[in-house]
Amino acid sequence: MSKIYPIFCGITVWRPELCTKRLFLYDNVSVRVLVVEDDKAIATSLILGLQSAGMTVTHVATGAQAIAATDFDVMLLDIGLPDLDGFEVCRQVRLTSRVPIIMLTARADEIDRVFGLETGADDYVAKPFGLRELVARIRAVTRRITPQDSAISTTTVIGDLTVDSATRRVTVAGAEIELTTKEFDLLEYLTNEPGVVHRRNEILETVWDTEWYGPTKTLDAHVAALRKKLGHPDWITAVRGVGFRFEINS
Numbered sequence: 001m002s003k004i005y006p007i008f009c010g011i012t013v014w015r016p017e018l019c020t021k022r023l024f025l026y027d028n029v030s031v032r033v034l035v036v037e038d039d040k041a042i043a044t045s046l047i048l049g050l051q052s053a054g055m056t057v058t059h060v061a062t063g064a065q066a067i068a069a070t071d072f073d074v075m076l077l078d079i080g081l082p083d084l085d086g087f088e089v090c091r092q093v094r095l096t097s098r099v100p101i102i103m104l105t106a107r108a109d110e111i112d113r114v115f116g117l118e119t120g121a122d123d124y125v126a127k128p129f130g131l132r133e134l135v136a137r138i139r140a141v142t143r144r145i146t147p148q149d150s151a152i153s154t155t156t157v158i159g160d161l162t163v164d165s166a167t168r169r170v171t172v173a174g175a176e177i178e179l180t181t182k183e184f185d186l187l188e189y190l191t192n193e194p195g196v197v198h199r200r201n202e203i204l205e206t207v208w209d210t211e212w213y214g215p216t217k218t219l220d221a222h223v224a225a226l227r228k229k230l231g232h233p234d235w236i237t238a239v240r241g242v243g244f245r246f247e248i249n250s
């Protein structure tokens with residue numbers, strides 16, 4: 001089963017030691033994630049991945065346990081559960097709670113997506129999904145419940161470069177750099193894992209659209225713009241036939 005969810009099985013190199021950013025609700029308080037998933041392999045991958053991103057994870061395998069659960073900040077909810085389906089769990093949780101819910105679905109057609117949202121879910125992720133995408137969505141839904149966005153620890157510092165995901169501000173040696181939305185998204189993505197080579201398709205799917213299959217000139221244009229604006233063309237290296245790597249060698 002687990003091999004159809006390749007993201008946690010090697011195609012994305014998740015190297016926490018290279019990542020200076022961790023997801024915290026507010027100062028040093030990690031996000032508490034309730035994983036509701038009956039597939040052991042998927043649950044294990046999720047738990048390990050989310051823990052590597054600095055989150056505290058609790059796991060249950062049934063809808064009834066999910067409804068009874070307390071003390072968590074966001075629920076990752078599988079739809080196919082042994083007792084109640086995820087939609088019903090979502091409905092019942094919503095009777096008493098506004099806690100953010102992200103549905104994990106293998107049924108990615110539009111009807112189910114809308115249904116998932118109408119049921120009261122805050123977001124959904126279609127399997128197979130990437131850890132980065134999932135973390136980004138958790139960050140987005142938990143940001144809404146934090147007391148102040150400015151209190152979230154979302155700043156990545158690499159050498160002279162500072163990327164603040166909460167305020168979407170970028171500075172180089174203290175000087176603010178004006179970036180477009182997509183330029184920022186691309187920089188944020190590349191700097192999330194400094195030194196790691198990101199494949200072109202992976203970048204396009206994450207930064208632009210998960211189902212984006214157009215020409216890749218857009219990516220090259222944005223890389224060129226970033227190099228120019230940052231004033232350090234060597235920070236983003238093109239790896240021929242693969243993709244791009246962000247690295248500051250001081």
Ligand code: CA
Pocket residue numbers: 037038039078079080081
């Ligand atoms: Ca399931």
